[in-house]
Amino acid sequence: MRILHVLDHGLPVQSGYTFRTRAILKAQIAAGHAVAGVTGPRYNAAVAGCETVDGIDFHRTAPARRGGVAGEVAAFARRIGAVADRFRPDVIHAHSPALDAVAAWWPARRRGAPLLYEIRAFWEDAAVGNGSAREGAARYKATRALENWAMARADALAVICDGLRGDLIARGVAPEKIMVSPNGVDLTLFGAPPPRDDALAAALGVQPGDDVVGFIGSFYDYEGLDDLIAAMPMLVAARPTARLLLVGGGPMAQALAAQAAASPVASRIHFVGRVAHHEVERYYGLVDVLAYPRKRMRLTDLVTPLKPLEAMAQGRLVAASDVGGHRELIRDGDTGTLFPADDPRGVAAALAGLLADRSGWPARRARARAFVAAERDWATNVHRYDAVYQRLTDGAYHHRSWPRIFFPARSSGTLPHR
Incomplete structure (x- = not known):
């Protein structure tokens, strides 16, 4: 299976986010899947290009020159679409934060590829945790609404723990739409x-x-x-x-x-x-x-x-x-x-x-x-994704062709700043 991962950032940056990403992608490669990642404009790559780090291909998105967060999402979506046209994934797998899923949604839909959105933490709660936001404030509520928007449009959801799964169900998400892919190690x-x-x-x-x-x-x-x-x-x-x-x-x-x-x-x-x-x-x-x-x-x-x-x-x-x-x-x-x-x-x-x-x-x-x-060993836990991927690709979302379609140059609406 061909899997395109949509990421906020990736190797060689060292963080808990990149360690989990590396473990997933390396285990999927070892299992025989064709895998690539595309990182967002906030990764701060100088130009759009591709580099291989630790055996993983990462396609970089150049920083957006204008338009604030909406401009970043539009630039990221165009880059995802361009990479998808060449890589031709069976599944697009977007990872937190919510803006990655928002950017991936349009190119996935235009190309007929199913979208799995993996939530590692809620963006609004992470902002409270690092002191950059206050729970219940306008920005918090707007970010939560964006998260809900992305979850509603994804074809399936993955979370890293039972706590997040329970919260999604409390929000009204159907339990059968959610899989748990717990934190693990290589x-x-x-x-x-x-x-x-x-x-x-x-x-x-x-x-x-x-x-x-x-x-x-x-x-x-x-x-x-x-x-x-x-x-x-x-x-x-x-x-x-x-x-x-x-x-x-x-x-x-x-x-x-x-x-x-x-x-x-x-x-x-x-x-x-x-x-x-x-x-x-x-x-x-x-x-x-x-x-x-x-x-x-x-x-x-x-x-x-x-x-x-x-x-x-x-x-x-x-x-x-x-x-x-x-x-x-x-x-x-x-x-x-x-x-x-x-x-x-x-x-x-x-x-x-x-x-x-x-x-x-x-x-x-x-x-x-x-x-x-x-x-919690990724060598075995990574196979949890396979059943979800297979269900999505066997279902109504399986693509029939790969037309060359570009994301529009401008994006309507505005998105909250981080």
Whole structure:
């Protein structure tokens, strides 16, 4: 089958979005499908062209020169149409955000190709989570309306977790229109846990025998790292050898660094900053427990994150807040530890208890890795798409021909800004 993926951005950019994209496309190629991706104008390619990254063909869209968001959508739709004319996909598979599905809808319809729209998170809730929007405001409502418009016109929908599926059904979407394609990992990328790098540990002041709690990722407000820092004095009181290692960066980095500097246990909190992707494993090798203290909000209750799965695949212990997205991934006391969200005292108590008893760590690591292998490995999970693709291509939407049709030069209507 020939599948054209419509993407906001792609490799070589490194993000959770591109890691999931890479895993899907590589697994589909390995399964024998012909696959290509087309990235949007916000990827910031200088010109429209094609490049192959990690064995995947990505067709780039040049930045739109005018027209705001509506101009971007029109430019993206024309590029999707031009790529589709050459690639001739059986299915067009658009991924979040909603503007990608809006841009893909017109060329899909004009060329008779079915459209699958995959929702990884709701754009409006992601904006609230990163602090650029307020829930219930006019922009939030407009974005939600756009999301609903795109969902209504797609031939089928995919979501990454049960939380999102439940929300779509509550909005009135027919359950049979929705498939769940859960977050997963490419297990070929994760082998034995990396060995401890003694030189790196010494440079950071981490001593043998220290209890090291770590977070490696992006510093957004919804990640709850302020609660983790606030928990550190209580954790150190219970476990004097406890240290916190924070690797990454993002909008909250400056505020978090100031909070850590003012902490009575500031010397036990280490900010590393951003590190090159190939260096990340060195820091994983120093951490005893990966902590994910996400705050409770619509975004975190509905959406499952990728980082805990990657940690479990690598044989690391995980502890996380009990928001809905984490509860879909972690069985408390079995494959990981859950603690109360938005509660530094609860964070400290859970981590102290976990660090105090290491006897069950090897078995817990093994159970977590086994869960990922059985339920979240892309080598098997990617086949969930096949039945949906087949149903769509066997149905009324299957194309009969591929006329050379271009998207109109101008787009009617306006779209909300991100």
